Amino acid sequence: MFDYLIVGAGFAGAVMAERLAGAGRKVLVVDKRNHIAGNTFDYYDPAGILVHKYGPHIFHTNSKEVFDYLGQFTAWRPYEHRVLASVDGMLVPVPINLNTINELYGLRLSAGEVEDFLHSKAVKIDRVKTSEDVVLSKVGKELYEKFFRGYTKKQWDLDPSELDASVTARIPVRHNRDNRYFTDTYQAMPAQGYTKLFENMLHHPNIKVMINTDYKEVEDSIVFKKMIYTGPVDYYFDYCFGKLPYRSIEFEFQTYETEVFQSTGTINYPNEHPYTRVTEFKYLTGQHHPKTSVVYEYPKAEGDPYYPVPRPENAELYRKYQHLTAELNDVYFTGRLATYKYYNMDQVVAQSLALFKKIMAQEKETVLRPVPVPAVTNGRH
Structure with a gap:
């Protein structure tokens, strides 16, 4: 019983x-x-590198209760995730912030000036209903085309104008130089991986x-x-x-004979590539290894259910x-x-x-x- x-x-x-x-x-x-361990399952690949089978999972929370609860089953490794986007032949920070605008346009704007800059680009929309509306009202058409439209089309196989506003509503636009992807109070990774955390739990x-x-x-x-x-x-x-x-994802894992493959944990590819992003796991796990493993993500219609449409x-x-x-x-x-x-x-x-x-x-x-x-x-x- x-x-x-x-x-x-x-x-x-x-x-x-x-x-x-x-x-x-x-x-x-x-x-x-x-x-x-569900979608957070991690394991050591044939090269001996700890990878996430179902794509990168970076833990972050503002809840002390949640962080302390999980902390009973794992030690934490502090980690703040950073993401770059491949746009116009450059790698620039996302979410869009002061550094992104200055690097993209060759400017030297201050925090106050970048707020005015984005306001001048924004499209006035009386009633925000779609994901396209959200982004256009925040950053305007040019940045929408560079960062959002292609990525969203690949991710969902729908134009942002066909998607609910909730998809992009929580994507921040910052007026400071904070390049972190998340700003939560607690940002860390399970020191021995997620699977070990679940085994303990x-x-x-x-x-x-x-x-x-x-x-x-x-x-x-x-x-x-x-x-x-x-x-x-x-x-x-x-x-x-x-x-x-649901939308699903096909994960393509590659191991390279080099210690470092790319300049940050994740690089987004909004436009010309068939994949949406590439993540290098050693940034996330802190593992030291002469080789490195990465995962390419290809959104698709069929497969494991990841994202409710x-x-x-x-x-x-x-x-x-x-x-x-x-x-x-x-x-x-x-x-x-x-x-x-x-x-x-x-x-x-x-x-x-x-x-x-x-x-x-x-x-x-x-x-x-x-x-x-x-x-x-x-x-x-």
């Missing part, structure tokens, strides 16, 4: 498993893949793990009380309303599935795939920590709720 069957061994499922096991619950975690006598396992193949032969589901929500309901659209009709389709989830009392849906939303890693962890607290509160309420005593009439119930 298991108290919980947890579907998925990524962050959403592993956090739930660790918390529930620590609270004395017996947990079974199952995952279709042949490994734990799931190492508990109350946790059993089954990999290479589709939960639908075993759920009828396993006795459990409740389910935590972190897989694709449409798969849970057998695609009864149709498949939710943010269009109104897809949101409406998800809402149909969401209504079905609300009708289930013994199944909890958490994580990216189960909620059809692109979360950062720390957001997934925070979501599962919150769900654990909710479940514990519900269990306590059930235990404390008084059992009604039947009325007695004439000595008989």
Whole structure:
């Protein structure tokens, strides 16, 4: 007898498993893949270099609770990610900031002047509805064409004018010289990698793990009380309303006979190349090695589901599935795939920590709720 069957061994499922096991619950975690750690799974390639199987994952958060929680299972290596974009034959910093503008146009603007410069380029848009609107209203047509349009078209196979404003709404434009890709309070990488972090998280006598396992193949032969589901929500309901659209990525790994391949962790290629970006892992991991390994990312329509496609009709389709989830009392849906939303890693962890607290509160309420005593009439119930 298991108290919980947890579907998925990524962050959403592993956090739930660790918390529930620590609270004395017996947990079974199952995952279709042949490994734990979900999309953050890392391993040593044939050259002996630690790489991320599903593309680069850089941890960053403003939540002390999330950072300290994960810090129980890993030491942290401080790391601030920096990204350059290949534009007009130059490598310039992104997000667009004061350095980007000065390098691109050969100027020597100050912070105040660059704000005026961008304001002069911006297109006045009365009602911002699409990703194109967001960028044009921030930086104007020229920078939109150089940095955003081609990259977005490759990433989504849609023009930015066809995409929801949320895709580019959170892309910052800075008026200072801050070249960091993220500005979160806590920026670090697990010192021994993500897989080791997950191994530590799931190492508990109350946790059993089954990999290479589709939960639908075993759920009828396993006795459990409740389910935590972190897989694709449409798969849970057998695609009864149709498949939710995702974009996927093909990863091409290369090892080079040199210590350093490129000048920063990631370089974006918005325009002429078929790939969107190239990441060199040793920047992320801090590993010292005479060779180096990189990954090229080619967006595609089919494959593992990575990015929900943010269009109104897809949101409406998800809402149909969401209504079905609300009708289930013994199944909890958490994580990216189960909620059809692109979360950062720390957001997934925070979501599962919150769900654990909710479940514990519900269990306590059930235990404390008084059992009604039947009325007695004439000595008989």
